[in-house]
Amino acid sequence: MAWMKPLFQVENTMLDSLLSWIGSRGNTRGKSLSISVFDGALKPNNLLEEADTLVENAGFSDLVVGAENRLLAACGTAVVEISTAGDLIDVAQFGEAVTALTELADGRLAVGLGDKVVIGAGTGTETTVDTVADRKLTAVTALYAAPDGRLLVCDGSRSYGCEDWAWDLMGKKRDGRLIAIDPKGGDAQVLASGLGYAFGAFASDETGVLVSETWNHRVSQMSDKGVRPAIDRLPGYPSRFAPAPNGGFWLSLFCSRTQLVEFVLKEDDYRSEMMETIDPRYWISPSFGSGKDYLEPLQGGGVKQMGILKPWAPPRSYGLLVRFDANLAPQYSLHSRVGGKNHGICAVAQVGDTLYALAKGSGRILKISIPKTRATLFGEDAA
Amino acid sequence: MKPILEMRGITKMYGKAAAVEDVNFDLMTGEVHAILGENGAGKSTLTKMMAGVVQPTSGSILFEDIPISIKSPAEAVKFGIAMVFQETSLVPSMTVAQNLFLGNEKFFNRIRGVNISAQQFMQSLSFDVDPTQMVDSLGAAKKQMVEIARAMLLDARVIVFDEPTATLTPEEKRHFFDLVKTLKDHNVSVIFISHALEEALEISDRITILRDGKHVVTDKTEKFDRDRIIQAMVGRELTQELYDNKKSTARPAGERILSIQNLRAAGVVKNNSLSVFKGQVTGIFGLVGSGRTETFKVVSGAIKRNYRNGGEVFLRGKPVRYLVPAPGVQDGIAYITEDRKIEGFFETMSIKANIFLGLISKATSARFWLKNSEMDRVGETWIKSLQVRAVTQNAEVIELSGGNQQKVVIAKSLVQEPELVIFDEPTRGVDVGAIAEIHDIINRLADEGKAVVVISSYLPEVMQLSDRLLVARQGKIVEEFSPLDATEEKLMYAAVH
Numbered sequence: 038m039a040w041m042k043p044l045f046q047v048e049n050t051m052l053d054s055l056l057s058w059i060g061s062r063g064n065t066r067g068k069s070l071s072i073s074v075f076d077g078a079l080k081p082n083n084l085l086e087e088a089d090t091l092v093e094n095a096g097f098s099d100l101v102v103g104a105e106n107r108l109l110a111a112c113g114t115a116v117v118e119i120s121t122a123g124d125l126i127d128v129a130q131f132g133e134a135v136t137a138l139t140e141l142a143d144g145r146l147a148v149g150l151g152d153k154v155v156i157g158a159g160t161g162t163e164t165t166v167d168t169v170a171d172r173k174l175t176a177v178t179a180l181y182a183a184p185d186g187r188l189l190v191c192d193g194s195r196s197y198g199c200e201d202w203a204w205d206l207m208g209k210k211r212d213g214r215l216i217a218i219d220p221k222g223g224d225a226q227v228l229a230s231g232l233g234y235a236f237g238a239f240a241s242d243e244t245g246v247l248v249s250e251t252w253n254h255r256v257s258q259m260s261d262k263g264v265r266p267a268i269d270r271l272p273g274y275p276s277r278f279a280p281a282p283n284g285g286f287w288l289s290l291f292c293s294r295t296q297l298v299e300f301v302l303k304e305d306d307y308r309s310e311m312m313e314t315i316d317p318r319y320w321i322s323p324s325f326g327s328g329k330d331y332l333e334p335l336q337g338g339g340v341k342q343m344g345i346l347k348p349w350a351p352p353r354s355y356g357l358l359v360r361f362d363a364n365l366a367p368q369y370s371l372h373s374r375v376g377g378k379n380h381g382i383c384a385v386a387q388v389g390d391t392l393y394a395l396a397k398g399s400g401r402i403l404k405i406s407i408p409k410t411r412a413t414l415f416g417e418d419a420a
Numbered sequence: 421m422k423p424i425l426e427m428r429g430i431t432k433m434y435g436k437a438a439a440v441e442d443v444n445f446d447l448m449t450g451e452v453h454a455i456l457g458e459n460g461a462g463k464s465t466l467t468k469m470m471a472g473v474v475q476p477t478s479g480s481i482l483f484e485d486i487p488i489s490i491k492s493p494a495e496a497v498k499f500g501i502a503m504v505f506q507e508t509s510l511v512p513s514m515t516v517a518q519n520l521f522l523g524n525e526k527f528f529n530r531i532r533g534v535n536i537s538a539q540q541f542m543q544s545l546s547f548d549v550d551p552t553q554m555v556d557s558l559g560a561a562k563k564q565m566v567e568i569a570r571a572m573l574l575d576a577r578v579i580v581f582d583e584p585t586a587t588l589t590p591e592e593k594r595h596f597f598d599l600v601k602t603l604k605d606h607n608v609s610v611i612f613i614s615h616a617l618e619e620a621l622e623i624s625d626r627i628t629i630l631r632d633g634k635h636v637v638t639d640k641t642e643k644f645d646r647d648r649i650i651q652a653m654v655g656r657e658l659t660q661e662l663y664d665n666k667k668s669t670a671r672p673a674g675e676r677i678l679s680i681q682n683l684r685a686a687g688v689v690k691n692n693s694l695s696v697f698k699g700q701v702t703g704i705f706g707l708v709g710s711g712r713t714e715t716f717k718v719v720s721g722a723i724k725r726n727y728r729n730g731g732e733v734f735l736r737g738k739p740v741r742y743l744v745p746a747p748g749v750q751d752g753i754a755y756i757t758e759d760r761k762i763e764g765f766f767e768t769m770s771i772k773a774n775i776f777l778g779l780i781s782k783a784t785s786a787r788f789w790l791k792n793s794e795m796d797r798v799g800e801t802w803i804k805s806l807q808v809r810a811v812t813q814n815a816e817v818i819e820l821s822g823g824n825q826q827k828v829v830i831a832k833s834l835v836q837e838p839e840l841v842i843f844d845e846p847t848r849g850v851d852v853g854a855i856a857e858i859h860d861i862i863n864r865l866a867d868e869g870k871a872v873v874v875i876s877s878y879l880p881e882v883m884q885l886s887d888r889l890l891v892a893r894q895g896k897i898v899e900e901f902s903p904l905d906a907t908e909e910k911l912m913y914a915a916v917h
Contacts, residue, residue: 070682070729071681071682071683071693071731071732072681072682072693073679073681073693074679074680074681074693074694074695074897076693076694076695076890076897076900077673077676077695077697077888078673080900269737270679270734270737296682366675416904
């Protein structure tokens with residue numbers, strides 16, 4: 038019985054609740070700016086930074102595994118196949134930049150071209166979808182061929198195209214959608230809306246349908262009752278998924294969260310002035326890569342003391358890839374830390390024991406041996 | 421060298437029990453003499469008789485070959501015998517300088533003069549303590565420094581240190597060892613009681629070992645090694661060395677039960693973030709003042725985090741902010757304190773009553789009817805389970821040795837069936853035999869799937885127990901190590917630099 042508890046406790050609870058209520062009215066400056074920490078399975082390492090580079094091209098934007106373990110990439114306005122030696126072979130050309138890519142179960146390609154989805158590209162019987170539920174597609178950020186044959190489409194934002202994602206974040210938009218399209222007839226259904234930037238989808242029998250809500254730092258799960266957070270409080274910005282052969286999946290996170298960005302997101306006046314007056318490349322916001330231009334704001338990651346780049350300082354960009362099991366528990370992670378180059382991991386694909394990751398910050402496709410990674414992390418026998 | 425102090429056939433009886441029985445002891449001029457033994461072996465009693473705190477039942481004490489009778493600490497000081505106590509004997513509401521000169525004030529006392537003298541004296545000892553600070557605002561390590569300085573100020577010829585290094589950081593320990601060497605150079609004799617065997621081996625000239633109030637052996641330090649000391653102390657071969665086996669496997673992480681994000685509290689915890697997982701032991705290593713204890717006191721509700729920008733604590737994914745410990749206990753958090761004498765138990769209550777208090781504090785509503793039979797049953801179960809050694813379960817906790825007191829504190833928390841168990845310095849002031857038993861309890865809890873946190877300043881202990889090692893420095897966690905690749909050097913480097 039609550040009334041029997043010591044009086045001071047009741048008073049404290051009341052006072053605390055009152056202060057919380059006052060704090061929730063308007064000014065929230067005193068409210069905690071807390072972000073999740075890289076620990077446990079997310080303990081930092083340098084495995085992404087030390088990975089081999091298969092091929093480098095600034096135009097890469099997506100990466101998938103096709104039939105017969107073909108490695109396909111979206112590169113500028115083309116879809117290319119990447120040979121084991123790292124050579125690029127043209128598969129299809131488009132008039133616009135390819136923003137998302139997948140291969141359907143029947144072998145047809147599906148591509149996102151910013152504001153539309155083209156199914157069966159290059160076959161002569163293309164289906165183009167640019168409007169779903171009376172709303173035009175605006176930012177097709179990711180495509181995923183679900184096991185049930187449907188094509189999952191992430192429409193990141195209603196307001197801004199794929200290139201202008203930073204505007205969406207700083208504008209605090211929450212109008213992304215997850216859409217399922219029947220690739221045969223082109224019928225489309227909105228599975229979820231009001232998402233904080235949909236930037237990756239995944240489906241399997243064990244996990245159900247998952248979607249990355251990038252600005253909410255979480256992965257959400259579709260259920261009969263709607264959308265619910267499945268992996269919450271991620272320390273980075275989740276993007277695309279890739280299936281892992283032994284169950285579970287890989288999740289790429291294109292940047293780590295920092296308190297500075299969270300702070301800017303709270304400061305409305307500062308943020309609106311920044312958006313009005315400063316080139317988006319130099320905003321205080323997450324980034325796929327950094328260190329290319331001296332005008333970029335220092336976000337701690339650039340701080341050098343005694344000639345040493347401080348490794349614990351929060352970075353403007355970061356490389357992070359996490360392996361989750363089918364129960365949505367993180368198993369281990371690969372990192373490229375501040376000072377590294379392989380930042381902005383936004384797509385990943387596993388072929389046998391080899392993992393390929395797209396580091397958009399450096400324009401590289403990285404090649405990583407999974408047994409060697411496990412040997413480094415867990416002391417398992419790499420052979 | 422001739423003996424400055426001798427004790428012949430000394431016995432001290434408490435009722436029918438002998439705390440010290442027929443012990444012969446001698447202390448040479450200018451030597452450092454370590455007295456070792458398990459908790460309850462009689463070390464403190466023996467030295468308290470030298471310092472006049474307690475009177476021997478029989479036997480004689482000779483100071484420079486002259487039989488003396490020391491009736492009070494003041495009389496001991498006249499002979500030049502000073503004691504630095506395990507429990508701090510400073511006046512908390514006075515400044516450092518006032519404490520230093522307490523009892524020796526001049527007739528016309530000038531605060532400024534006292535402060536200056538104290539400052540000069542503390543500097544001469546390389547102790548970084550502000551003489552104008554109130555003692556109750558000092559940390560344990562600094563209080564210990566003031567205690568030591570006070571003994572030095574009395575111009576003592578024999579100084580007894582009872583567990584002087586338990587609360588000191590490694591760097592402060594170095595200072596202390598240098599100080600002992602300086603004392604030795606000035607022909608001051610030092611008696612050194614410690615549980616850290618390495619310290620005794622490093623610093624002393626001779627070692628005396630007591631067991632169950634009886635003298636076992638006195639010999640030159642170079643004739644001892646760790647094995648011989650432990651064997652003499654516990655009277656049995658320990659099946660395996662406590663700390664010598666490097667950990668070869670680590671338990672995998674289970675569900676994330678606790679997540680602390682950017683925590684700020686008590687002026688000591690600064691932007692601290694960490695997670696704790698079920699089914700493994702998370703070890704927290706750091707120097708005194710690194711905010712480890714305060715962080716977990718916030719988690720348990722013993723102290724509150726800052727209201728503004730205080731960060732967040734998530735228990736099983738839900739944000740919590742406990743204002744008092746009771747709701748934390750009800751949510752399955754058990755914090756086992758580092759300072760058991762102050763915060764751990766009611767010393768004049770029986771063992772079973774203390775354990776039963778733990779159980780009833782978990783209840784969400786008050787209970788009107790408390791059954792003695794239930795208290796007996798609960799007490800008996802836990803006394804057996806944790807092998808608390810006492811004559812009866814009606815014994816008062818104050819009568820127990822440090823190790824058994826610690827087991828009572830542990831039982832008092834485990835009876836609440838917590839999911840997250842936080843051990844703060846679980847083996848401080850605990851003898852070697854009980855350390856092994858407490859380590860077994862910690863491992864058993866992790867094997868049962870509970871989330872266990874062990875905060876320790878003792879590197880071998882934290883390395884031996886932990887499945888994950890976090891290093892705290894200046895109020896936050898700065899590094900995480902796997903116990904498989906952690907070394908003492910790496911941990912210490914992270915904790916200091």
